[in-house]
Amino acid sequence: MSEQICSHLDTIEHLEERPPEAVCPDCVAIGSSWVHLRRCTECGKVGCCDDSPNRHATAHYRNSEHPIIRSLEPGEDWLWCYADEVAFRLARG
Numbered sequence: 001m002s003e004q005i006c007s008h009l010d011t012i013e014h015l016e017e018r019p020p021e022a023v024c025p026d027c028v029a030i031g032s033s034w035v036h037l038r039r040c041t042e043c044g045k046v047g048c049c050d051d052s053p054n055r056h057a058t059a060h061y062r063n064s065e066h067p068i069i070r071s072l073e074p075g076e077d078w079l080w081c082y083a084d085e086v087a088f089r090l091a092r093g
Contacts, residue, residue: 006081006088008067014044015090018072024048026056036073038080042066058082 016039024034027048034048038057043066047056057069067083080087 004084004086006068006079006084006086008081008083011067012041014039014041015070016044018074019046022046022072024052024054024056026059027052027054030054036071038069039072040064040066041068041070041079046072 018037022037024037024047027034032054034052034054034056036049036051037046038049039046040057040060043064045060045064045066047058047060047069048054050058060066061069061082065083068079068081070079071077077089078087079090
């Protein structure tokens with residue numbers, strides 16, 4: 001069985017923890033709500049998940065082609081690569 005890996009790890013620049021004001025700025029701007037938050041690991045932009053009405057994190061990927069997001073939900077440490085369609089965790093070292 002082959003294990004799928006992300007080929008875009010070199011794009012990761014932003015791995016900070018959840019920001020103090022955890023909101024989807026695009027949803028705030030249009031007066032909408034969101035379900036969960038994701039952060040682009042290339043530029044740091046925060047957007048809402050695909051379970052949210054506006055799917056701003058995915059829209060950011062489509063507009064920017066920044067491939068990897070990180071979950072900003074408490075207790076979650078996974079990342080998702082849109083380009084390779086793979087979820088993963090980084091080794092802590």
